[in-house]
Amino acid sequence: LSTRTTVYCAPLDAYIAVPAVPPKYLRWLRQRRAATKEIRHMMQIGRHKNVVHLYEVLELVQDSKSTMFLVLELVRGGELFDLISSTSSASQRRREQQKADAAAAANANADPNAPGSP
Secondary structure: OOOEEEEEEOOOOEEEEEEOOOHHHHHHHHHHHHHHHHHHHHHHHOOEOOEOOEEEEEEEEOOOOEEEEEEEOOOOOOOHHHHHHHHHHHHHHHHHHHHHHHHHHHHHOOOOOOOOOO
16 A cells, blocks of 8 residues: 655646655565666776676666566686685785794894894
């Protein structure tokens, strides 16, 4: 059951009905706007070596729902997140080892007569 308010609109010189819009529909509109904005950006970028190419957008509209299908470039080689996380953890281990090596070298080259030396 939707509620409706009647108001006078001076620019139109008429009374108009303003129906209440269900919150669920407003959420759907916001999500759709965000999705179409992202799709528009992908289409504007075009071909770029670091961006998956968007070939086509198809939409199936039904009475109770709407579904978007994105036809994207096939990218081989696994999940990007897995690659980044494995690379960053390997890099982090290398940095920690380099710090340890630098500290050991600094301690080995330390002047035994310097203040604070054991």
